């Protein structure tokens with residue numbers, strides 16, 4: 465694995481006034497303490513079932529390694545070790561541990577709670593997000609992991625790498641918005657990287673139009689923001705600033721920060737009320753999202769999967785490519801594998817198959833037709849701990865040349881809240 469010092473990640477400070485590489489932590493030396501519980505051993509063998517034996521075995525190894533932690537620091541340290549931090553008081557090589565009185569320390573196996581993506585009260589989990597402070601992604605990270613240390617990253621890819629390189633423990637990244645649709649880049653990155661989906665967060669997005677103090681709406685000739693935010697406020701902007709040009713920016717809060725940093729009197733940003741506060745801008749209009757139910761769905765990503773359960777509603781996300789010679793009905797067959805088992809699909813997305821973008825068809829008598837090849841991403845409402853989900857995936861495997869379970873995770877069941885709009 466690459467050391468953090470040799471990578472060219474660009475992290476941003478949470479303090480907007482000091483944009484230094486505050487998050488260039490040295491890579492913990494003993495990444496291998498991950499305990500043999502490697503994602504490969506826990507991913508669903510032949511794509512369908514969880515190897516419980518492997519899991520228990522791994523826990524036993526890990527628990528013997530963390531036994532020493534119990535002596536010194538308790539749960540926070542234990543979790544730090546699980547997360548790969550080299551804690552001053554912890555010597556991870558002691559297996560098993562002998563105390564000064566010559567007695568062996570009893571082994572404390574990890575519990576599900578220790579490994580759950582839910583934050584432990586008072587612990588500060590490091591969560592990578594794309595954007596700068598004041599971005600909706602930062603707020604979503606806070607909703608997913610209250611009290612977390614949010615780590616701003618300048619690109620989605622950097623957030624993935626931050627977790628892979630142990631600079632962050634989790635990443636929280638947007639995948640779709642109720643108005644703007646899918647954030648395709650993150651679908652592609654899910655496939656390129658090996659992180660696991662361990663949860664989802666649905667975040668109501670409430671947009672404001674921000675400008676420097678004293679600037680009037682009729683002075684605005686340009687509105688800048690994240691393309692998704694511009695798409696989510698299209699109609700409101702037509703009314704509020706009909707003649708202003710719209711320009712895409714990395715993220716909503718960066719747009720607000722840019723206006724403040726450059727003292728731009730002719731430019732407004734679509735961003736959050738928190739961004740207005742952080743960058744000393746005034747709110748020209750509040751609640752300018754075109755729909756009161758404007759919600760962005762974020763995925764919580766981790767280096768290791770969680771154990772799927774059946775005691776609460778779970779969702780599972782998979783990605784697959786159809787087998788080349790299985791004919792045109794593959795997608796139908798795959799979808800019926802779920803339908804016959806009464807498993808509801810919540811999302812289907814297709815992306816170009818980067819290794820095999822085109823399939824040439826026909827016998828040449830009328831020329832050659834070129835069909836596009838796709839990777840299909842499907843979310844379904846079932847846990848991989850359920851037999852019906854395992855059977856459905858066994859069947860799906862028959863029609864696919866590639867199948868990967870991206871994660872089986874608890875559904876976000878928080879009560880629905882509407883964001884009041886300008887017209888409301």
Ligand SMILES: O=C(O)C(=O)C[C@]1(C(=O)O)C=C[C@@H](O)C=C1
Nearest residue numbers: 599600601638690692715716760
């Ligand atoms: O720009 C931000 O504030 C973000 O967090 C990004 C993002 C996105 O990528 O969709 C997140 C939520 C909103 O839908 C608008 C923008």
